[in-house]
Amino acid sequence: xxxxxxxxxxxxxxxxxxxxxxxxxxxxxxxxxxxxxxxxxxxxxxxxxxxxxxxxxxxxxxxxxxxxxxxxxxxxxxxxxxxxxxxxxxxxxxxxxxxxxxxxxxxxxxxxxxxxxxxxxxxxxxxxxxxxxxxxxxxxxxxxxxxxxxxxxxxxxxxxxxxxxxxxxxxxxxxxxxxxxxxxxxxxxxxxxxxxxxxxxxxxxxxxxxxxxxxxxxxxxxxxxxxxxxxxxxxxxxxxxxxxxxxxxxxxxxxxxxxxxxxxxxxxxxxxxxxxxxxxxxxxxxxxxxxxxxxxxxxxxxxxxxx
Amino acid sequence: xxxxxxxxxxxxxxxxxxxxxxxxxxxxxxxxxxxxxxxxxxxxxxxxxxxxxxxxxxxxxxxxxxxxxxxxxxxxxxxxxxxxxxxxxxxxxxxxxxxxxxxxxxxxxxxxxxxxxxxxxxxxxxxxxxxxxxxxxxxxxxxxxxxxxxxxxxxxxxxxxxxxxxxxxxxxxxxxxxxx
Numbered sequence: 001x002x003x004x005x006x007x008x009x010x011x012x013x014x015x016x017x018x019x020x021x022x023x024x025x026x027x028x029x030x031x032x033x034x035x036x037x038x039x040x041x042x043x044x045x046x047x048x049x050x051x052x053x054x055x056x057x058x059x060x061x062x063x064x065x066x067x068x069x070x071x072x073x074x075x076x077x078x079x080x081x082x083x084x085x086x087x088x089x090x091x092x093x094x095x096x097x098x099x100x101x102x103x104x105x106x107x108x109x110x111x112x113x114x115x116x117x118x119x120x121x122x123x124x125x126x127x128x129x130x131x132x133x134x135x136x137x138x139x140x141x142x143x144x145x146x147x148x149x150x151x152x153x154x155x156x157x158x159x160x161x162x163x164x165x166x167x168x169x170x171x172x173x174x175x176x177x178x179x180x181x182x183x184x185x186x187x188x189x190x191x192x193x194x195x196x197x198x199x200x201x202x203x204x205x206x207x208x209x210x211x212x213x214x215x216x217x218x219x220x221x222x223x224x225x226x227x228x229x230x231x232x233x234x235x236x237x238x239x240x241x242x243x244x245x246x247x248x249x250x251x252x253x254x255x256x257x258x259x260x261x262x263x264x265x266x267x268x269x270x271x272x273x274x275x276x277x278x279x280x281x282x283x284x285x286x287x288x289x290x291x292x293x294x295x296x297x298x299x300x301x302x303x304x305x306x307x
Numbered sequence: 308x309x310x311x312x313x314x315x316x317x318x319x320x321x322x323x324x325x326x327x328x329x330x331x332x333x334x335x336x337x338x339x340x341x342x343x344x345x346x347x348x349x350x351x352x353x354x355x356x357x358x359x360x361x362x363x364x365x366x367x368x369x370x371x372x373x374x375x376x377x378x379x380x381x382x383x384x385x386x387x388x389x390x391x392x393x394x395x396x397x398x399x400x401x402x403x404x405x406x407x408x409x410x411x412x413x414x415x416x417x418x419x420x421x422x423x424x425x426x427x428x429x430x431x432x433x434x435x436x437x438x439x440x441x442x443x444x445x446x447x448x449x450x451x452x453x454x455x456x457x458x459x460x461x462x463x464x465x466x467x468x469x470x471x472x473x474x475x476x477x478x479x480x481x482x483x484x485x486x487x
Contacts, residue, residue: 002390029374029391038427041377071377301377305388 004302008120008127011136012177020181024146026298027291034070034293044073047304049105050098053079053130054091057109059265059289060130060140064107067296073304076103091115092122099125105304108132126303134168134229140264141174143295145182147288148219151260156183161213163189164223164245164272167196168230171223171264176202189213190245193234210245214255221262222247222272242271249276260284313440313459313467314481322456326437327359329454330406337368339432340404345421346374346392349409351473352439356408371396373407375420394424401429406454410469412438415450440467440481459483 004019012020033041049068053061061077068075078098080086095106105126108116113133120127131137149155160179166172166188179186180203187205188195189212200206207213214220225241235241252261261273261282269275278285314322334340337360344353350372357370376391407421418436425434437454442461459467466484470476 003387026391029376029393032394033377036427037429040427042423043377043379043382046383302388305382306386 002302003306007303007306008116008129009138009299009303010116010120010127010129012138012141012174012181013136015138015178015181017181020142020145020178023142023295023298023302024149026302027142027146027294030070030297030301031291031294033297034290040070040072042072043301044068044071044304047071047104048074048076048102049107049300050103051075051077051130052095052098052106052108053077054108054110054115055080055131057130059292060109060137063289063292064128064130064139064296067293067300068107070293071297071300073105073300076101091119095119095123099123105300128299128303131170133170134173135170136174136177137170137264138174138178139292139296139299140171141178142299143288143292144171144175144221144262144264145178145184146295147262147284147291148184148260150287150291151284152218155179157185158219159185159187159217160219160221161187161189161207161217162221162223163210163213163247165194165225165234166190166199166223167194167234168226169223171221175221176204180204187213187216191235191241210247211251214247214251214259217259219260219262220247221264223264224266224268225271238271246270246272246274247277248274249280249282252277252280252282258282262288264288309485310468311483311485312480313483314457314479316479319439319456319479319481322439323355323359326454326456327356327363330356330360330437331364333435334404334406337364337366339402340406341369341371341398341400342406342408343371343373343396343400343421343425345407345409345417346372346376346394348411348469348474349407351471352410352469353408354473355471356437369398371398373421373424375417375424378420378423380416380420396428399429400425400431402432404433404435405431406435406437408437410438411440411442411467412436412450412452412455413442413445413467415446415448418450419448439469442467457481 005016107128107130109130110132113135115132116127116129162172189207263285344350372395374392374394376389435453438452439456441452441455441458445463468482470480
């Protein structure tokens with residue numbers, strides 16, 4: 001089968017393992033494409049894609065836009081700062097107006113959980129969730145798992161620790177779904193206040209001490225502290241957080257084994273990672289960014305082709 | 308379902324030898340020639356010919372795989388998107404003589420897509436097409452092959468099935484299949 005089971009990418013939760021593997025195999029081919037002298041293929045030349053970002057983004061928006069352009073799609077960009085959303089237009093009206101201009105696919109980021117799911121019930125275009133609140137960020141999880149597969153030769157049986165602000169992280173949830181579906185062992189690690197209650201019901205281990213998590217894992221995926229989503233104080237100070245949970249190059253070098261260091265970006269240097277750790281040979285942070293384009297090309301290609 | 312043999316193992320070998328001799332005739336020492344097998348099925352034939360040429364001209368000719376999936380013109384016009392395969396061209400094709408190899412030439416659309424895909428790697432001096440089976444009178448595009456193993460006059464409803472040992476079959480055999 002070379003078709004996804006879904007016509008939207010709303011979250012990893014609704015994907016099957018076969019879907020994820022198909023996306024990876026397709027992304028392998030697109031990774032070769034984006035390393036060619038001419039990095040472009042004509043597959044989506046009759047497709048128009050709207051990138052609708054109701055929340056700030058640099059990496060994800062650029063990565064999607066580049067993926068779309070490498071596939072020869074026509075691209076329109078929209079962000080709330082300069083739009084009629086400020087004048088009180090509803091989400092559905094905004095999107096329907098964009099679709100009236102004959103748009104085939106929508107890539108959307110929204111601060112509200114479930115916004116893309118809501119849209120998928122009301123519009124015909126294919127929807128790709130580029131992050132909905134604290135819920136899911138499927139393409140990030142796919143590129144993270146793809147990067148692990150590339151670096152370690154596979155995901156099955158590998159031990160992955162997700163470290164940091166698990167409570168506010170859509171990356172964490174999507175990563176847990178993706179990694180579990182691919183047969184990895186997953187641990188979440190962070191201060192107890194930043195670990196959601198009942199998260200172990202998803203089949204993940206919970207650890208409060210970062211040193212123990214690092215000793216256990218093959219891959220450490222370190223997340224940013226999302227101060228913008230924190231309504232109350234979850235820990236005394238950033239300085240204290242970085243003292244107890246920050247990862248330095250020395251911590252990594254002192255481990256008895258090699259581990260792979262990942263971060264979805266943007267990094268708060270000196271908080272969750274020191275600069276020397278982020279730039280060390282353990283880190284595959286920039287590979288993740290490159291793989292992001294290939295993985296997003298695969299997702300767009302497979303969704304657009306299944307019409 | 309009726310099956311008729313087009314080429315058996317022995318005849319196929321003779322045909323491949325003839326195709327190799329034709330290539331040698333046109334490309335002499337192969338100093339400026341590269342071979343590209345078309346994914347997914349043309350690569351097995353390309354490997355067979357590559358191996359034969361190696362013993363005949365005592366020279367390693369660059370061999371690559373070209374996948375044209377992302378350049379196809381039927382994307383979004385069929386239910387399931389075609390599955391891509393690996394493209395591997397670890398050499399420059401700029402100013403080279405490229406021999407594209409596929410198993411069956413049918414509508415010509417794959418070859419059109421392949422030409423498009425190939426251009427992303429440079430501008431060859433010359434491009435030629437070698438196919439094992441040329442299905443005459445089913446072409447959608449003005450494309451013809453330079454080297455042909457066997458011409459077969461077929462209906463669009465019929466199918467050519469290529470079974471090669473390299474693909475896991477017991478014997479090399481080419482079949483013409485009538486669909487009921």
